[in-house]
Structure formats: C-alpha cells, structure tokens
Amino acid sequence: MTEWTDPEAFAQLLDRAETKEKGNCFEDFAAGDTIEHDPGLVLSRRASECWMGQTLNYDPTYWRPSVAKSAGHDEPPVHPDYLLACVMGASVEDLSEKGGYFLGRDGLRYHDPAVSPGTELRVESTVEATRESSSRPEFGIVTWETTGYDADTGDRLVSYNRTNMISRREPMASDGSGETEASGGSEPGLPDELLTPDGGYFEDFREVLDRAADRDAAVAYRHERGRTMDDTTVAALPLATLNTAKQHHNADVMADSPSGEIVAYGDVTRSVALAHARSDEETVCEVTCDDERFHDFVTTGDTIYGFTRVLDANEADQPGHSHPQSGEVTFRHYAFDQTGRPVYSGTRTALIRKRT
Template sequence: MTDWTNQQTFANALERAETQEKGNCFEDFSEGQTIEHAPGLVLSQHANELWMSQTLNHDPIYWRSDAARAVGYENPPVHPDYLIASVMGPSVEDLSEKGGYFLGRDDVSLHDPTVTPGIEIRVESTVEATRESSSRPDYGIVTWQTGGFDAETGDLLLSYTRTNMIPRREPMATDGGSETPGESRPATETDGSGLPSEFVPPSGPYFEDFRDALERTADRDATVAYRHERGRTMDDMMVATLPLLTLNTAKQHHNDHYMADTPSGEIVAYGDVTRSVALGHARSDERTYREIGYGDERFHDFVTVGDTIYGFTRVLDTEETGDPEAGKVTFKHYAFNQHDEPVYSGTRTAAVQKRNR
C-alpha cells in the first residue's frame, strides 16, 4: 500500500497534482453584473473591540454606554472601520482574490450610523466598469459598487465603490502551464513511489464533479487528487491565542521557556488549528452542504510560528443518498508546510451540494 505521507512520495504527488485556483480573472467580469457574496458574518462585540483595541481606536463613544448616550446613541455602535472591513472582507473571494493592485475606494457612505453588534451582514456587488490597463497588459481594471445590508431587514447599512487591477486569464494560463482544468495529469516517468500513473482533478465544486472525476478513474491506474491554492502562515495568534480561547492550557502552545528543551525547540501549534486550516482550504474548493464525520487523523510533524500550511486532497468515494440537495463524498485531506512536508492527514465525509438542486 502506498504511504502518501512519506515525504518523498508526497513531494512527487505535489509535483503532479493540479492546483484548484481561487478567485476570478478580469475576463470573468462584465458591466452590470451583480454578485451576491456567499460569506457573510454577524457583527460581534468581541471582534469590534479587538479591531478597535489593536488599531488604537479608543474613542469612548464606541466603548462606553454613557459616552454613546451623550451624543445621541442608545448603545455604543460598532466602529465604522470595523463595519467597512466586515463588508469588504466577504467580497474579496469573488472580486480580488486573484491579486492585483487595490487602486482606490470612493463614495464610502454610512447609511446607518447606529449599527450595533448582533446584526447579520449580507454583501452584494455590481460591476460598474471594466477597462483595459494601458500600463500593464497582463491586467485589466474593474470597478464595483458594493453594499452591506442588514440580512434581516434588507436595509442598506454601508456602500462604496472600489477599483482594482485584476489579472487577465490569458497571461496567467500561459505562465501556469499547458494543462486544462479537469484534465488528467499523467506521470512523466516512474518514480518508484507507488503513486497512481494519473492524477485527475474535479472540474468543479459540486457533488457531480467529484462523482464524475471518480468515474473517469475507474478501471485505470488513476486517482482523484489535487492541491488547494491558499496557504496560511502560522502567527502568534494562531499558535498561542487560539488554543487558549478554547481553554486548551497545554504548555506546548504558550510556554516558550518549557518548550526550548524539547524536540521542537519552541512552542508548537495546536493540532486542531493545523487540521482546521487544512480543512478550510479544502472546503473553499467544494460546495459543502453538511459535515458528516472524520477519521484516521494523524499528525506527522511539528508546526510552529512562521510555518505556512497548505492543503492537498484525494477523493476516495462518492455516494447517492436519495437527498435531492446533496450527495455524500469521502475525502482524504493532507496539510503540508512550505517545505512540502506532510504535517496532518485524515479522512472526512461530507454532504456536498448537487449542481442542479
């Protein structure tokens, strides 16, 4: 049986696996197009205070009830900077994750200055304009009008326009190799690792895409395996703060003095943080409907501050369940670091949305 977490075997697999890219290119936008951004969030008191404290915004109006009432607020509102960030953040995956310069934001309007914690935000953008870039032919320029709404009432809370340079697809396709998304990637030579001769990526994020990819590998020396584009570098917040937020007081995660005399030589990340990063990368490339279960979880190496965690996935099985909304998919997920070394692996079963539900 092939040990996919053997370092050399895994490095060979990474070289052959297609990366499921994130974000949209310039050609994907057209004037008048409206985009309803799937992620949203509930404005929280904790996040608001964390934002204000870490950015040194200490105006008592946003902290104290008496100061807020003195200027006509019933309760301390959320800080406008936090509100702007909470509307901007959910739009990034659809609009600007591909990269490109943030050229500016205009006409920022606070339609309701009394927004308070607990409100759920819905975010929507409309393409106002697209144009070529005369100075950078690999990019185009896109302007969007974005609004943040109270999800319950539909009231517009904040709006703005922003403009970004966005990479064009054609130069990226030329620079990124000749493979077409969804095509299998055969081995160029036998590496002796026992890996299948073909790697087949799914062509999309729905149940049918995973099922069809598996069917393409049937009766062949092939597997459905692919990389996820995003990476997350572990910082002090990830390594030390998150465990303590869950009441995990293990000294491995916050006592540098104690850990100096251990094999890692420093504090290490909580395994569940590493695991969650890897699964988060994977979920970003699928239409998850519901989580079902996990198993065979192993942690293969230390993760410390400064390590960057990436994700790699194999599809093991798909199953029709009779649910018109979703089908069941079993995955094998791997987290690996900037040195292409596996640090976590585990199976996961999830209900994944069907395309024509």
C-alpha cells in the first residue's frame, strides 16, 4: 500500500484533489442581495487597547476610566477604528476573501460615539452595484453597503459603502482600452503657502483657516511620527478582527501577486495615519469619513507617516454627537510611506475640543 505521506504520492494527490474554496466570486453578487455575516465579535477592551497600542492611537478617553468619566462615559468606550475594523473583518469571508484591490470606502458614519466593551456585533451587507472591469478582466467590481449593529438592541453602530475588485470565476474578454478603476484625481494646482495651526483646539483650526482665506494658501502640515509595519500590524491585527483575507497572512499565495508578498489591511494603514493626525488634535469623538481611497500596497517593513489638510471648521451640531465645548472640523488625511508614496487618503469630520 502506498504511503500517502510519500512526497511523490502526496504531490499526485494534491494534483487530483478538488479544493473546497472559501469566499465568493464576482458572479455570486447581484444588486439588492443582502448578506448576514456570521460570526460577529464581542468587542473587548483588551482587544481595543491592543489595536490602539499597535497603531499609536493614545487618546486617554479610550484608555483611562477617570478621563472617560469626565467625558460623560461610564467606562472607556472601544476605539472607533477598532470598531470599524471588527465590522469590516466580519464581512470579509463573505465579500472579499477571494482577493482583489480595496478601491475605496464612502459614507462612513459613526452612529454611536461611545460603544461599550462587551457589545456583541451583528454585521449585514447589501450589494449596491456590480460592474465589469475592462482593465483587469480577471476581476469584477462590487460595491456593498455594510452596517454593524448592536446584536442585543438592534441599534446601528457604524455603516459605510465599500468598493472592491473581486475575482471572477472566468476572466472577461478585455476590450484593450486600458481603463483603470483607481479613483481620485490630482488637485488642479498647488497653493503658494502651506499654513500650520498653532495648536490642536477648535479655535486653532478656525483661526488658521481664516488666515488662509484671503491668500493663495492651504492649511496643510505633516505629522512627525511614523510607524513601521511589522508582523503584528500586517497579520495579527486583521486576524484578531476575523479578517480572513489571504492577502494579509498567506505569503505563499501572495508570492505570485502584484505585490509579491503579504500586504497590510487597509484599515490598519488608515488607523495609523489617523493616529498621527489625532496626536496633533484635541479630539472629542469621530463623526464621519468619506471618499476614502487606498492608492498602493503597504507591506511589512514599510513606514507609514501622516499628512493633513484642514478643510473646514464650524459650529454645526451633529445629532447624537453633541458636545457643548467642541466644534466640528473637517480634514483631508493622507498616509505616505518612507519613499513619499501616497498609500491612503480620506476626508474625516470630528468634534474637536474648544479651548474655552
């Protein structure tokens, strides 16, 4: 009898065996379909602190009970970046495990500014649209609306629209047009001056925007900190949020991919970039993110830095996010690597503490 562990015999077995695949292909999605994702994590303070520590998000509201109480919370809430990653992580097996470029995310809304540890997530996605990709015939393009709920109460916690390239079962015949789906264009001209706020309070942002208003200037600055991506940020953090995408942990498969190696989860790159920005702000809570784009691969060994442009600052009150001693500031954030290569950009609105 042949020993199945004999290398030659086992190689023949591998060639003959059918692979039971995970995930869905482009052809499996149709506009209007709703997918209930299972399982959903129970959010934990320990995991939230691990995420914050690894991504340099050090706002004490999310670490220290005394500071959380002074902000009106019974206990430190889970960090919003950790919440977002857990909601998206639960959706990956059903939506994007087959692989494909994360093209962008829009309409990110935080419906509850203070989600407690111990909350059980329920995550649901609806297919918004599907379309062909003429530039990459082996992929199609799918957009989903994903919502994370409190499983006990049914309350919405976070929602967003995500667009991905998704592998096809059979490549589509290409028309050779060379169309690309990378979104976001360059701005038509750069200002003569870049102005920097004097501090991180709402009044500092309002004052510097006023100074920029009557001149060819923009409020834009870079952040000093950088974070080099390592095995923890590239592989461990995604897996801890149930993100099963092979791009982040299967070096064998990724050896033949365009990156040539495993790549960082986009929401880790995003969280690092926003952490750099938050370290120069007096942030009260997150409100929205829009027009988020991931421009290039991030791999182990890359160092992520942050660059911020301030777009607006006003007194507008956000329902559910009101805070009497804060104002609303809108930023455009950029992440770039050690070569100056942009890898992420997104527009973010947050409540920023007032000095008085």
